[in-house]
Amino acid sequence: xxxxxxIILIIVTAFFCGLLLQKLGQPLLLGYILAGIxxxxxxxxxxxxxxxxIELLAEIGVALLLFALGLEFSFxxxxxxxxxxxxxxxxQMLLTIGLxxxxxxxxxxxxxxxxxxxxxxxxxSTMVTLKSLMAQGWMGTLSSKVMIAMLIVQxxxxxxxxxxxxxLNNPVIDLSTLGFAVLKATVFIxxxxxxxxxxxxxxxxxxxxxxxxxxxxxxxxAVGLGVGYLTHLVGLSFxxxxxxxxxxxxxxxxxxxxxxxxxxxxxxxxxxFFSSVGMLFNPKFLLSHIQEVILLLLVVCIGKGIIFxxxxxxxxYRNVIPLALGLGLFQVGEFxxxxxxxxxxxxxxxxELYSLILTVAILSMAITPFISSxxxxxxxxxxxxxxxxxxxxxxxxxxxYANHIVIAGGGRVGSQIAQILQRFNMQxxxxxxxxxxxxxxxxxxxxxxxxxxSQDIVLEAAKIQKANLLILTMSDLVAIKAIIAQAKNxxxxxxxxxxxxxxxxxxxxxxxxxxxxxxxxxEASLEITRQALLNLNIPPTEIQRQIENTRQELYAxxxxxxxxxxxxSQLRGVEQHFDLQxxxxxxxxxxxxxxxxxxxxxxxxxxxxxxxxxxxxxFPNPQPNFILKPEDIVGIIGDEKSRESFxxxxxxPKN
Numbered sequence: 001x002x003x004x005x006x007i008i009l010i011i012v013t014a015f016f017c018g019l020l021l022q023k024l025g026q027p028l029l030l031g032y033i034l035a036g037i038x039x040x041x042x043x044x045x046x047x048x049x050x051x052x053x054i055e056l057l058a059e060i061g062v063a064l065l066l067f068a069l070g071l072e073f074s075f076x077x078x079x080x081x082x083x084x085x086x087x088x089x090x091x092q093m094l095l096t097i098g099l100x101x102x103x104x105x106x107x108x109x110x111x112x113x114x115x116x117x118x119x120x121x122x123x124x125s126t127m128v129t130l131k132s133l134m135a136q137g138w139m140g141t142l143s144s145k146v147m148i149a150m151l152i153v154q155x156x157x158x159x160x161x162x163x164x165x166x167x168l169n170n171p172v173i174d175l176s177t178l179g180f181a182v183l184k185a186t187v188f189i190x191x192x193x194x195x196x197x198x199x200x201x202x203x204x205x206x207x208x209x210x211x212x213x214x215x216x217x218x219x220x221x222a223v224g225l226g227v228g229y230l231t232h233l234v235g236l237s238f239x240x241x242x243x244x245x246x247x248x249x250x251x252x253x254x255x256x257x258x259x260x261x262x263x264x265x266x267x268x269x270x271x272x273f274f275s276s277v278g279m280l281f282n283p284k285f286l287l288s289h290i291q292e293v294i295l296l297l298l299v300v301c302i303g304k305g306i307i308f309x310x311x312x313x314x315x316x317y318r319n320v321i322p323l324a325l326g327l328g329l330f331q332v333g334e335f336x337x338x339x340x341x342x343x344x345x346x347x348x349x350x351x352e353l354y355s356l357i358l359t360v361a362i363l364s365m366a367i368t369p370f371i372s373s374x375x376x377x378x379x380x381x382x383x384x385x386x387x388x389x390x391x392x393x394x395x396x397x398x399x400x401y402a403n404h405i406v407i408a409g410g411g412r413v414g415s416q417i418a419q420i421l422q423r424f425n426m427q428x429x430x431x432x433x434x435x436x437x438x439x440x441x442x443x444x445x446x447x448x449x450x451x452x453x454s455q456d457i458v459l460e461a462a463k464i465q466k467a468n469l470l471i472l473t474m475s476d477l478v479a480i481k482a483i484i485a486q487a488k489n490x491x492x493x494x495x496x497x498x499x500x501x502x503x504x505x506x507x508x509x510x511x512x513x514x515x516x517x518x519x520x521x522x523e524a525s526l527e528i529t530r531q532a533l534l535n536l537n538i539p540p541t542e543i544q545r546q547i548e549n550t551r552q553e554l555y556a557x558x559x560x561x562x563x564x565x566x567x568x569s570q571l572r573g574v575e576q577h578f579d580l581q582x583x584x585x586x587x588x589x590x591x592x593x594x595x596x597x598x599x600x601x602x603x604x605x606x607x608x609x610x611x612x613x614x615x616x617x618x619f620p621n622p623q624p625n626f627i628l629k630p631e632d633i634v635g636i637i638g639d640e641k642s643r644e645s646f647x648x649x650x651x652x653p654k655n
Contacts, residue, residue: 006048007057010275013039025369027128029274029334033362036278043283051279058276060225061269062338063242067224068266069155070246071259081142084315085149092150092311093157096122099303103296109353112168116349119161120340120357121300125333126151128365132328132372142434143324146317150329158335159240160185165339166346185240188231192244196227200245201252208254213261220258221265223249239338277337277358285355297360301367305330319451320379328372331364332357379452393449393461394442401427401463408453408483409473410434410441413499417471418446429462454482456490464490475501475520477508484512503554519554526551580610580635581643587630588653597624605649606642611635 017038018031039048048054097118104114129151133144163185200223207219224242231241249258286293305326312322340357343349404427407414411434418428418441430446431453432438441448451458464470470487472480480498487494497516498509509517526547533543585592591599602608612619612626613633619626628634636646 003050003053006050006054007272009039009046009048010035010054010272014271014275026366027125027369029127029270030362030365032271032274033278033281036275037281037283038278039275040279040281042281048279051276054272054276054279057269058273058341059238061266061271061273062239062341063225063228064221064262064266064269065273065338066158066239066243067228067246068259068262070243070248071250071255071262081146081149084146084311084317085153088311088315089150089153090157091314092307093122093154095307096304099299099307103299107292113349113353115168116165116343117353117357119165120336120343121296121304121332121360123154123158123333123336123339124151124304124329125331125365125368126155127334128331128368129328129372132369142317142438143321143328145434146312146321147325147328150325154333155335158339159243161339162240162342166342166348169346169348184234188234188241189244192227192248196245196248200248201254204249204252204254204258208257216257217261217265220249220262224262274334274337277341280351280354281358281362282355285352286359289356289359292356293359293363296356297363300332300360301330301364301371320375323379324372324375327375327378328368330371331368332361336361393447394438395445395447396429396449397427397447401429402466403427403468404429404463404466405469405471406431406459406462406464406467406487407471407473410437410446410448411473414471414473415441415444415446417473419444422446429467431458431462454479454486456486459483459486459490464494467491467494470494470496472496472498475499477501477505480509481512484514488513506554522554580637581647582613582633582635583647583650585628585630585632585634585650586653589630589650590652591628591650592630592632593627595625595627596622599628601646605638605646607636607638607646609634610637 014032014035017034018028021031021034022028037043039046041047041051097115100118100121101111101114104117105111109117129147133147204216204219204223207216224245227245228238228241231244232238249255252258308329309322309326312325336357340349340354344351344354405421407418407428407430410418410430410432414430414432418430421428428447430441430448431451432441432448433450433452438448438450449458449461451461453459453462464487470483472483474480477500484496484498487496496512496514497518498514500506500509500517500519503519503522506517506519530543530547591601596609609622610620612622612628612635614629614631634650636643638646
């Protein structure tokens with residue numbers, strides 16, 4: 001069967017290798033590379049016969065990889081951390097290229113090969129980093145935002161590197177030669193922007209309106225590979241054209257659909273690419289060049305990690321971010337394989353240098369998940385050793401904080417809670433680890449501390465020892481446990497309200513001493529159910545009864561420890577279906593120290609008193625002889641005019 005047999009062997013072997021690596025907590029692409037090593041010519045046993053044909057198919061994988069990158073590209077992702085992304089990343093790459101160049105000279109390489117070595121080691125792995133961030137629960141933090149933004153700029157830098165580096169192979173190279181190559185790329189991009197943004201989206205829109213999913217997939221694949229072929233004809237990189245096509249298509253209304261459809265095809269051909277990379281890996285080379293491999297691995301990982309940390313310091317990122325960047329982005333990336341393959345095919349680098357880079361890249365990727373997972377532990381040690389490090393704070397009152405509320409998490413939920421609490425003149429302090437949310441809270445004028453709420457130094461800055469209440473807005477149980485442990489250690493009497501990801505966590509949180517738990521998805525489902533039943537003409541009282549029963553069944557364990565929860569749920573049920581308004585009676589109110597009958601409330605205002613809250617106790621449906629007292633909170637129902645009349649009358653001081 002020839003090439004068909006080879007593809008079958010690669011896919012089957014890659015599946016089992018990917019499954020094994022996934023179980024070991026490693027990225028799938030290492031499994032694909034392992035499959036290539038197993039089926040390659042250097043390991044014996046079952047060997048692919050048509051390696052050259054697989055390599056040709058792998059070029060499609062590279063094009064589709066860059067096409068998908070173009071579809072995903074968005075300047076919006078860079079906006080929040082634009083300075084370190086747009087200026088810090090090029091600086092990092094230049095410093096790493098310089099480091100790699102020095103290592104190449106130490107190894108006795110010529111200047112061109114040394115420059116290639118530096119360029120290849122300057123790129124980090126997007127795939128490995130994303131998997132590590134997701135596995136460790138760091139997605140959404142400022143550290144992850146900075147990492148992803150810098151990785152995007154690195155991936156974009158592959159394009160000019162693919163244009164410029166092969167030109168170094170020209171024996172008569174000068175600035176005009178490089179300038180012409182860059183000019184061709186610039187003219188092509190401008191042409192694509194001016195013409196492509198008008199033609200391609202209209203073409204894709206026409207295909208989408210035909211309603212055929214298969215035809216749509218063929219159309220976007222034809223656009224990506226077709227534009228890539230055009231760039232190849234004018235002397236530019238095939239993959240470069242595919243990237244530009246993806247970037248143009250990403251601005252259309254069908255960019256997200258195109259990306260979702262192309263991903264399976266990209267992953268399949270990407271499998272062939274990474275497998276073909278593995279086929280060039282020679283275990284004998286590793287054994288015979290073990291010293292060079294270990295030396296380059298140490299220099300690149302340590303040197304690159306230090307460079308990333310320094311860059312983050314230069315751009316004034318503090319706390320855990322320099323450590324997270326250094327331990328998360330030190331590896332050699334998958335686009336280095338793309339660049340290295342180009343170097344081999346153009347005769348710019350020899351197979352020995354390619355094997356050295358390939359070996360170091362694979363080893364650096366393999367150790368990344370373990371190294372990056374030590375970030376939190378090392379950061380905790382740093383905090384113990386350097387407790388004098390100043391925390392970034394904003395809008396904190398110079399007044400003494402006491403009996404205040406600490407909110408861990410200043411996103412939309414935390415900010416909304418803080419704003420409402422401030423309306424009651426309560427002191428609030430937010431702790432937020434996401435720098436974008438920290439900046440947003442600053443703009444909203446909320447008291448906020450930038451830091452990790454599980455660290456005692458951060459909690460101490462929030463005056464947790466004197467706080468009355470701690471509110472946790474995150475859903476990550478690991479983070480919640482760590483924060484509660486530190487908070488209870490500093491203030492054993494503090495009351496805690498927490499969000500939970502699901503009902504399974506209720507018992508766990510209760511055992512941790514949490515006073516109240518909120519399940520956002522559960523509450524949303526109850527509200528959607530209520531709205532649905534109302535539209536089905538079910539009596540509102542019956543709807544509310546069933547919903548409250550459902551809520552009480554779920555929160556039963558918490559009801560027993562807090563009587564006020566049932567009271568609040570009852571009040572919420574009344575408010576859902578009546579024009580209910582609560583008013584506090586002042587001592588000067590004309591109806592205080594009188595019975596409801598004596599006040600002639602309904603006769604004078606048209607409103608009716610349906611409930612009274614006195615010192616935390618509720619009196620539903622009070623009788624006419626019920627005496628109203630100062631500071632009572634009365635619940636009235638009626639139309640808007642009646643309730644307004646009652647408010648004016650009840651709050652007018654006695655003559």
